[in-house]
Amino acid sequence: MLTMKTHAPSLLISKFSKDADDIPYLDLYNDKTAEIVRKVFEFYTDKSAVFHNENITPPSGYSTYEYGNEMFKANRVLFRTTNFFRITQCRSMENDFGILPMPKFDESQAEYYHPMSYSSPAICIPYTAENPEINGAVIEALSYYGRTIMLPAYYDRLLMGIVSRDEESKFCLDIIFDSVNFDLGTIYNFGGLRECFTQIISSGANMFASYYEKNEAKAKKELDNYINSYKDYIN
DSSP states (O other), X not given: OXXXXXXXXXXXXXXXXXXXXXXXXXXXXXXXXXXXXXXXXXXXXXXXXXXXXXXXXXXXXXOHHHHXXXXXXXXXXXXXXXXXXXXXXXXXXXXXXXXXXXXXXXXXXXXXXXXXXXXXXXXXXXXXXXXXXXXXXXXXXXHHHIIIIIHIIIIIIIIIIIIOOSHHHHHHHHHHHTXXXXXXXXXXXXXGGGGHHHHHHHHTSOOHHHHHHHHHHHHHHHHHHHHHHHHHHHO
16 A cells, blocks of 8 residues: 655745744755755655655546545555544544654654644734724634634544544544644745745655755745834834
């Protein structure tokens, strides 16, 4: 059996760090990242072990990702990286399946990291709001009830109680949810760096250095504009 990859793991490499003043800066290209890219590139281009969901032509009535999930449910692949809403669709599987966290790079890595999708919704109050205090109170109340009602229903009852089929998966769910990561570069895609690894995999050549060099100036400029816009708003 093969490992199915929904997309290249561009989200798994942190693209930005923060300085002593809590200001973000571009931190994608370094020795460790280059080594990560090299190892993952070798694995993801090994056609005897991995195939990519995007290369599938699904039957009529299925999207690429829906059919990928059907292949997993039919026991045609051994591992699949996917989002949680696809995992809940596996409830109908006859055979048992497990849930695992994304692996660490090596034994020296202290924590697990699980990126939140850049398409995750967010809520804000526009500066034109006539009653921002009321808006804030409503948002706070929704957040409270979401945490106390919706989250237990989803996490404890659905994922832990219905979807998970073994104690190991429940343990792994705790690891995953306790290590959620929001990467600034992934969310805003400065300089198009979010697609860096996807482009490398698609090309079939490890062009990490040249891709970064080509997009570095643009990424830094867009990051500076982002930082300055917040400074202007705060000031």
